[in-house]
Structures are given as C-alpha cells and as structure tokens.
Amino acid sequence: MIDVAAANALLREALSVQGVTSDPRPLDPDRPPAQAQLFSDGRTLYKVYAPDALTRATAQAKAQANVAQSGLAPPILFQQNTILAMPHLGGPDLATLWQKADASVAVEAGTWLRAYHALTLRRFPFRPAGHVKWLARLLDQADSGERHIPDQAAFRQAANRTREYAEAARKQKATRAVTHRDMTLSNLVRDETRVLGIDFENMREDEPLRDLFTLALDIATIGNVSSLASLRAAYADRHTAPPVRLFLQRCFCHWVWANTPTAPSRRQTRRLDFARGLLDSDVLIL
Numbered sequence: 001m002i003d004v005a006a007a008n009a010l011l012r013e014a015l016s017v018q019g020v021t022s023d024p025r026p027l028d029p030d031r032p033p034a035q036a037q038l039f040s041d042g043r044t045l046y047k048v049y050a051p052d053a054l055t056r057a058t059a060q061a062k063a064q065a066n067v068a069q070s071g072l073a074p075p076i077l078f079q080q081n082t083i084l085a086m087p088h089l090g091g092p093d094l095a096t097l098w099q100k101a102d103a104s105v106a107v108e109a110g111t112w113l114r115a116y117h118a119l120t121l122r123r124f125p126f127r128p129a130g131h132v133k134w135l136a137r138l139l140d141q142a143d144s145g146e147r148h149i150p151d152q153a154a155f156r157q158a159a160n161r162t163r164e165y166a167e168a169a170r171k172q173k174a175t176r177a178v179t180h181r182d183m184t185l186s187n188l189v190r191d192e193t194r195v196l197g198i199d200f201e202n203m204r205e206d207e208p209l210r211d212l213f214t215l216a217l218d219i220a221t222i223g224n225v226s227s228l229a230s231l232r233a234a235y236a237d238r239h240t241a242p243p244v245r246l247f248l249q250r251c252f253c254h255w256v257w258a259n260t261p262t263a264p265s266r267r268q269t270r271r272l273d274f275a276r277g278l279l280d281s282d283v284l285i286l
C-alpha cells in the first residue's frame with residue numbers, strides 16, 4: 001500500500017531521472033493508501049505503485065503494452081521502477097458514465113471485451129471439474145468455519161443444484177482466452193470516440209465469460225438502470241453452448257455470494273442480491 005505523499009516523492013525522483021519537467025498532480029489528493037496512486041499533468045498519467053510492488057507493476061506494464069499493440073489499451077510510455085507512464089485519456093471511465101445513465105456504455109463495454117478476447121480466443125470443449133472442486137472447497141471451508149458465507153444453508157442448497165448442472169455442460173462448446181480478471185466498468189476509459197482498457201495484470205487463459213459476468217454485475221448494480229441485453233448482444237458470443245453458460249453463470253454467482261463480507265457495503269449488498277436473484281431464476285445473462 002502507498003499513500004499520496006509517499007507516491008508523490010517517488011514520482012518526483014523518477015521524473016528527474018527521466019528529465020521530465022512537467023508538474024503532475026494527484027488525480028485524487030484524498031485517496032487513502034492503496035495499491036497505487038495516480039498522478040497526471042493533463043497529458044501523461046503516472047501510476048505509482050509501492051516500492052515493494054515491483055513484480056506487480058512490471059506485470060501490469062507488460063500486459064498493458066502487449067494489449068496496446070492491438071490498439072485496445074493506451075501504450076506504456078515508460079516504466080521506471082514501480083512507476084508506469086501512459087497517455088492520459090480523455091475519459092471519463094465507463095463506471096462514471098454509467099452512473100450518469102449514459103446509454104451507450106453497455107454496447108461500448110461489450111464491444112471492447114469481444115475485441116480483447118478475440119486476440120487470444122480459442123474453442124474448447126468445456127470441462128467443469130475445476131469449478132466443481134472449487135465449489136466443494138468453498139462448502140468445506142464454510143463447514144470448518146474457515147470462511148463465513150452469508151445465509152450458509154441457502155448457499156449450500158444453491159451449490160448442490162449447481163453441481164447437478166455440471167453434467168449437462170461437460171464437453172459442450174465453450175471458449176478459453178486470456179482474460180482481464182478485473183473487468184469492471186472503471187477499467188474501461190473513453191478516449192474521444194473509442195474505448196480503451198486499463199489495469200491489466202493477468203496474462204493467463206481462463207473463462208472469458210467471467211469478464212462478461214463482472215461487467216454485467218457493474219451494469220446491474222451501479223446506477224438504476226439495467227442494460228444487460230445490450231451488453232450480451234455487443235459481446236456476441238455465438239459459440240458457447242447454453243448449458244455451459246448457465247453452469248458458469250451459477251459458479252460466478254456463488255463466487256460473489258461466498259466473497260460477501262459479514263458487514264457488506266450497500267454496493268456489496270446489491271451485488272449479492274443480484275447474484276442470488278440469478279441463482280433463483282436461472283435467467284441467462286451471459
């Protein structure tokens with residue numbers, strides 16, 4: 001974790017090494033200590049990680065530079081120790097726009113995610129075993145008291161149903177791709193007419209629909225409108241078989257539920273309500 005003052009000191013040092021003479025200011029001067037702090041001089045945005053987060057900063061720089069080659073992320077201008085420099089996009093991010101009920105957000109998000117997954121997407125017969133094991137582990141942890149899951153009995157009942165869905169999904173049409181893994185509306189930023197992604201770290205293959213699900217969670221729980229059909233239409237996955245979609249959707253809902261803390265924030269309560277609603281109804285949003 002790093003606070004604004006410590007990040008500012010690190011940044012000044014790095015800028016003098018780089019010979020940069022501008023005077024970047026914190027994007028949010030009151031931001032509490034966080035993984036990283038952000039500064040900008042209006043043209044260049046500096047993301048400053050704590051000195052002990054070099055591996056993380058380097059992973060982010062590498063992943064973002066890689067995606068930037070395809071025009072889907074801003075380039076990394078330079079990395080100096082734990083500081084990343086990139087163009088400051090026109091903005092704002094899609095979470096901010098969605099709070100203002102900007103109608104094109106869902107389509108923009110779905111379109112960007114489709115293009116991003118397309119870089120690495122491959123078809124793959126679905127294997128539910130890993131998910132089934134993960135669910136069993138969650139239930140074990142809840143039993144042993146290692147993990148608190150709200151309304152545990154209802155969670156167990158829903159999880160048992162989910163396990164029954166695994167068989168129908170096995171070997172059905174599915175895809176794999178390098179996923180973002182923190183695919184929120186706040187990690188998509190508008191720049192004039194296009195949208196670019198930021199905050200990459202992951203370079204491994206996973207379930208692409210997990211990224212679509214986390215975007216849907218944001219769309220359903222930030223602001224007061226829902227536009228899940230537009231998100232899904234823009235993402236336009238015509239390959240994955242419905243039983244796979246349904247099984248994965250249920251797993252992602254369990255993930256939200258099992259990670260809801262004992263004293264949830266309003267936002268976490270909305271996310272949990274959304275997940276439980278989907279588990280009850282099985283309405284497919286993916």
Ligand SMILES: Nc1ncnc2c1ncn2[C@@H]1O[C@H](COP(=O)(O)OP(=O)(O)O)[C@@H](O)[C@H]1O
Nearest residue numbers: 045074086087088089091093186187189198199
């Ligand atoms: N290059 C950029 N141009 C414009 N805004 C940005 C840029 N990078 C980050 N931001 C803004 O700062 C916010 C936080 O940046 P991010 O890199 O996602 O940090 P964190 O790891 O704290 O989520 C983003 O949601 C976005 O609003």
Ligand SMILES: [Mg+2]
Nearest residue numbers: 186187198199
């Ligand atoms: Mg972010």
